[in-house]
Amino acid sequence: MMPMFLIPIPFIFVLxxxxxxxxxxxxxxxxxxxIPVVVFASMIVVPVGIRDGFFPNVLPHGDQIPxxxxxxPFIFVLxxxxxxxxxxAGATVIVAVIVMAVLGAGLWLxxxxxxxxxQRATIRSVQSITxxxxxxxxxxxxxxxxxxxxxxxxxxxxxxYPSVLAAAEALGRRLVVPIQTVAAEPNAPARIVLFQEGNxxxxxxxxxxxxxxxxxxxxxxxxxxxxxxxxxxxGLTLRAEARVQEExxxxxxxxxxxxxxxxxxxxxxxxxTDERRASAGADYIDKPWADNFSAFVAGKPDGHFLIARSRxxxxxxxxxxxxxxxxxxxxxxDIAGQKWTAxxxxxxxxxxxxxxxxxxxxxxxxxxxxxGSAGRIWRQAILLDASGSKLAWLQSRKATEVHGERVTxxxxxxxxxxxxxxxxxxxxxxxMATRGYYVWSLRIAGVVxxxxxxxxxxxxxx
Numbered sequence: 497m498m499p500m501f502l503i504p505i506p507f508i509f510v511l512x513x514x515x516x517x518x519x520x521x522x523x524x525x526x527x528x529x530x531i532p533v534v535v536f537a538s539m540i541v542v543p544v545g546i547r548d549g550f551f552p553n554v555l556p557h558g559d560q561i562p563x564x565x566x567x568x569p570f571i572f573v574l575x576x577x578x579x580x581x582x583x584x585a586g587a588t589v590i591v592a593v594i595v596m597a598v599l600g601a602g603l604w605l606x607x608x609x610x611x612x613x614x615q616r617a618t619i620r621s622v623q624s625i626t627x628x629x630x631x632x633x634x635x636x637x638x639x640x641x642x643x644x645x646x647x648x649x650x651x652x653x654x655x656x657y658p659s660v661l662a663a664a665e666a667l668g669r670r671l672v673v674p675i676q677t678v679a680a681e682p683n684a685p686a687r688i689v690l691f692q693e694g695n696x697x698x699x700x701x702x703x704x705x706x707x708x709x710x711x712x713x714x715x716x717x718x719x720x721x722x723x724x725x726x727x728x729x730x731g732l733t734l735r736a737e738a739r740v741q742e743e744x745x746x747x748x749x750x751x752x753x754x755x756x757x758x759x760x761x762x763x764x765x766x767x768x769t770d771e772r773r774a775s776a777g778a779d780y781i782d783k784p785w786a787d788n789f790s791a792f793v794a795g796k797p798d799g800h801f802l803i804a805r806s807r808x809x810x811x812x813x814x815x816x817x818x819x820x821x822x823x824x825x826x827x828x829x830d831i832a833g834q835k836w837t838a839x840x841x842x843x844x845x846x847x848x849x850x851x852x853x854x855x856x857x858x859x860x861x862x863x864x865x866x867x868g869s870a871g872r873i874w875r876q877a878i879l880l881d882a883s884g885s886k887l888a889w890l891q892s893r894k895a896t897e898v899h900g901e902r903v904t905x906x907x908x909x910x911x912x913x914x915x916x917x918x919x920x921x922x923x924x925x926x927x928m929a930t931r932g933y934y935v936w937s938l939r940i941a942g943v944v945x946x947x948x949x950x951x952x953x954x955x956x957x958x
Contacts, residue, residue: 509570510944516577517937524582527574532592534567569947643809643875652866652873656779659787660736660763663780664699667765668706674767674774675711675730688716688767689725690732699763703734725769736763785879786862801859802827802880809873813863816874820861821849824878828857828890831882836894845897847890855889857881919946 512530516523575593579586642648649666657663679686688707692700700718707716725731738761760781767774785792785803793801804824810816825847836845852858860879865872923942927935 505567505570506947509574509947512574513577513940513944516581520581524578524585527578528582528585528589531571531574531578531589532596534571535593535596641805641807643807643873644805648866652868655865656760656781657787657864658781658783658862660696660699660761660780660782661702662787663763663778664702665706667763667776667778668703669710670776670778671707671732671765671767672710674765674776675707675714675732678767678769678772678774679730686714686730687728688714688730688732690716690718690734691722692718692720693722693733695734695736699736700734703765707732729769731768733766733768734763735766737761781862783860783862785860786877800882800884802831802882804878804880806875806877809868810875811871811873813865813874813876816863816876820876820878821852824852824857824880825849827880828852828882828887832887832890832894836898845894845901847894851890851893852880855886855893857886916946 512523512527515526571593575586575590578589649662650669653670654666657666675686675688688711690700690704690707704716704718707714722731722733738759760779762777762779764775764777785801789801789803793799802824804820804827806816806819807823808819810819828847828851832847857880858878859881862877863874864876865874919942923938926938930938
């Protein structure tokens with residue numbers, strides 16, 4: 497739907513034409529000053545404000561028309577009338593409009609180029625990561641997208657991990673430098689003794705595997721109870737702290753709002769010798785579907801689940817969320833098996849972010865950020881419920897939208913035809929009453945009123 501402040505434009509347009517007709521001198525000054533102001537605001541002030549974050553991004557997605565394109569036909573007609581009334585003023589305004597349009601286009605292209613360059617640089621840094629050892633068979637690759645490749649977690653440190661096992665693997669990579677620091681001879685391989693104590697055996701095994709992979713020259717053994725460290729050994733203890741984490745509502749323009757309490761915690765590893773000690777830690781949140789989707793689905797055979805993910809290296813959490821929502825919309829549209837054509841010649845209807853939220857498709861979400869080489873990058877995954885009842889609701893909702901779209905277009909067409917009939921009848925009556933004396937004035941007024949009426953109908957009904 498178009499912004500409400502665009503509705504008065506046709507009426508202002510008619511008033512400006514009447515002003516040029518009745519008071520040419522004043523009309524030339526008013527129209528000649530108004531056109532550059534409007535073009536300057538649309539082509540320069542708005543792009544700069546969006547680029548610097550003062551204005552929200554008003555550029556639409558897909559095949560929608562930006563709202564600031566609507567005044568262009570009116571400006572074009574006013575410039576023609578201005579040239580007719582005052583050629584010098586009209587030529588000056590046209591030159592000013594062309595200069596500001598070129599400058600504004602340059603600002604848009606520059607902002608788009610800077611953003612695209614940043615994303616390409618971030619993606620190249622992700623793709624250039626040195627391949628690591630193959631992943632464990634129980635943890636397949638999540639996605640072919642570079643931001644979801646396993647090398648990202650190996651290269652960059654994340655703020656949080658989706659399970660305690662994933663946090664243990666990250667902790668193993670973070671402990672490499674502390675182990676080398678506390679060892680008496682950092683260049684000589686030291687024997688690492690990992691004390692299990694009361695920790696879970698799977699967590700200890702995951703930590704041991706990573707240490708053996710990262711420090712291939714240093715043997716790593718596991719012992720049950722804590723003891724004194726011998727010369728040539730580095731001890732390692734693990735402390736797991738579980739806690740309940742409450743997620744805050746997340747709704748920044750996408751309609752996604754989730755408030756829930758989930759389990760999580762932090763694991764801390766401490767390496768030590770008789771003389772030195774160092775530690776590192778990793779936080780986690782219990783999201784089993786994000787860590788091992790195959791095992792999660794196998795444990796719920798009656799469900800039908802999907803994972804929607806952000807597809808690029810995002811510079812903010814909100815951007816990652818929007819990408820994940822778009823991926824959810826695309827996947828649900830594909831699963832529905834069709835796109836809903838409301839009006840021939842118009843793009844078909846697809847699943848929207850509002851459909852995803854109001855249909856209860858979103859079951860859970862996982863947000864993660866990394867300290868990338870070009871700044872902090874974000875990614876997000878969303879767990880979707882694609883059961884039969886949800887898809888049936890979606891089909892019913894889209895059928896209702898298709899019917900409403902057709903009714904709206906029928907009303908617009910009939911209203912436009914009715915207005916045109918009234919204007920033509922009025923023109924014929926007035927032309928007959930004046931005996932053709934004001935024929936061109938009546939024709940101009942009729943065309944202007946027809947344009948204004950049709951645009952108003954489109955704005956109000958859409």
